[in-house]
Amino acid sequence: MKRVLLETKCLSVGYGKKKVLEHVNFTVYSGQFVALLGPNGAGKTTLLRTLARLIDPLQGNVLIDGSDIRLYKSKKLAQKLAVVLTGHLARNLFSVEEFVALGRYPYTNFIGTLSDIDKKEVRKALRLVRAEHLAHRIIGTLSDGERQKVVLARAIAQKPSVLLLDEPTIHLDLKHRIEILSILRELCRNEDISVIAALHDVDIAFKIADIVGLVKDGIIQAWGPPEHILRENVAASLYGFNGASFDPCLGSIEWKASNGGNLLFIVAGIGSGAVLYRILNRHGYAISTGIIHKNDVDYYVASAMEINSISCDPMEDISIEHFHRAFKIASSANYIIDAGFIVKQMNQMNVRLITSLLNEGKTVLTLRNPENAYQLFGSQGRLVCCPDVDYLLKYLNSDGKGVVFTNIATAR
Numbered sequence: 001m002k003r004v005l006l007e008t009k010c011l012s013v014g015y016g017k018k019k020v021l022e023h024v025n026f027t028v029y030s031g032q033f034v035a036l037l038g039p040n041g042a043g044k045t046t047l048l049r050t051l052a053r054l055i056d057p058l059q060g061n062v063l064i065d066g067s068d069i070r071l072y073k074s075k076k077l078a079q080k081l082a083v084v085l086t087g088h089l090a091r092n093l094f095s096v097e098e099f100v101a102l103g104r105y106p107y108t109n110f111i112g113t114l115s116d117i118d119k120k121e122v123r124k125a126l127r128l129v130r131a132e133h134l135a136h137r138i139i140g141t142l143s144d145g146e147r148q149k150v151v152l153a154r155a156i157a158q159k160p161s162v163l164l165l166d167e168p169t170i171h172l173d174l175k176h177r178i179e180i181l182s183i184l185r186e187l188c189r190n191e192d193i194s195v196i197a198a199l200h201d202v203d204i205a206f207k208i209a210d211i212v213g214l215v216k217d218g219i220i221q222a223w224g225p226p227e228h229i230l231r232e233n234v235a236a237s238l239y240g241f242n243g244a245s246f247d248p249c250l251g252s253i254e255w256k257a258s259n260g261g262n263l264l265f266i267v268a269g270i271g272s273g274a275v276l277y278r279i280l281n282r283h284g285y286a287i288s289t290g291i292i293h294k295n296d297v298d299y300y301v302a303s304a305m306e307i308n309s310i311s312c313d314p315m316e317d318i319s320i321e322h323f324h325r326a327f328k329i330a331s332s333a334n335y336i337i338d339a340g341f342i343v344k345q346m347n348q349m350n351v352r353l354i355t356s357l358l359n360e361g362k363t364v365l366t367l368r369n370p371e372n373a374y375q376l377f378g379s380q381g382r383l384v385c386c387p388d389v390d391y392l393l394k395y396l397n398s399d400g401k402g403v404v405f406t407n408i409a410t411a412r
Contacts, residue, residue, distance in 0.1 A: 011060035035205035038215030082155035103157030145176030247304035254304035265333035272339035318349035338366035
């Protein structure tokens with residue numbers, strides 16, 4: 001059973017007489033990963049510093065294991081709580097093992113003598129952050145990612161119940177960002193440590209955190225599981241951006257579709273359109289799409305990007321009404337693109353849609369091979385086979401001039 005490790009009660013934090021956050025009330029349980037999200041200057045760092053007793057609260061209380069942190073002696077508090085704040089580690093001459101051993105100070109005597117237990121905990125901390133091979137390296141020779149692992153290992157060596165981190169992946173490349181966050185997740189699951197981390201990456205927080213706290217305008221605006229808190233447009237409102245939106249079904253931020261440029265109608269479904277939407281939007285094309293089912297990843301991506309789409313209910317055959325709506329929109333497009341969707345009983349109407357558009361004289365660019373395209377659509381009309389998306393873009397960018405493509409009518 002999870003136990004309460006940290007609580008705040010009517011907490012206000014800030015500097016001097018200036019309140020940065022107020023009315024802060026939350027509970028953190030053992031093994032939870034808590035992500036604090038919010039724009040720069042919202043108060044995330046100030047809150048973490050207050051939880052760590054680096055600054056005094058302006059009002060209210062912070063409790064660890066039911067006791068106010070102001071009642072703890074420094075060494076006793078260090079056995080309960082460890083802190084990793086933003087900043088570069090000084091390029092000193094300590095070995096990694098010696099540096100991590102500094103995390104054992106709450107347990108050593110006044111001259112810092114390490115016992116066998118202390119040495120064992122140092123080795124364990126290095127193992128938990130996957131840095132055993134760095135033990136004898138000098139701190140000053142490490143990369144940013146390696147140094148962050150070492151700082152984390154020093155904090156783990158304290159054997160804390162709660163670990164506080166301020167932007168733990170800042171300045172790191174993608175490999176080390178993923179690795180550090182994976183390590184933190186494992187500490188929660190395997191060591192029952194509670195992690196409270198200030199983050200900026202909404203996508204990551206949604207996928208890794210048990211709890212998210214949204215920090216803005218002097219308060220914590222929401223607190224709870226990410227699937228309950230990070231609804232549509234919440235991220236945009238939190239960070240104040242307009243050109244993108246967060247989709248909780250995808251767990252990612254999608255850029256809104258362009259309204260300018262040539263209009264393309266993409267016949268998609270069963271996941272065939274999602275990547276194509278993003279690529280063509282990046283190249284400045286206006287996009288409409290259909291006919292897609294509402295439980296399809298294409299539907300979620302199109303909705304998040306605010307693409308005009310014709311959609312139908314999940315698990316239902318596409319109706320003639322949907323066909324006519326899609327045909328009307330597609331008829332006004334500069335090009336029709338067949339995303340190469342897998343053909344099933346429920347989306348047979350999309351094959352009919354493409355065939356009807358070809359009969360109307362529309363140019364259809366298909367990502368299928370000529371054999372498959374011929375079997376589905378026949379050889380009539382202006383059907384152009386593009387072997388991949390790069391060729392598709394070349395055709396669109398040149399309006400079909402000066403680029404050799406396989407036309408189905410001449411390929412057989």
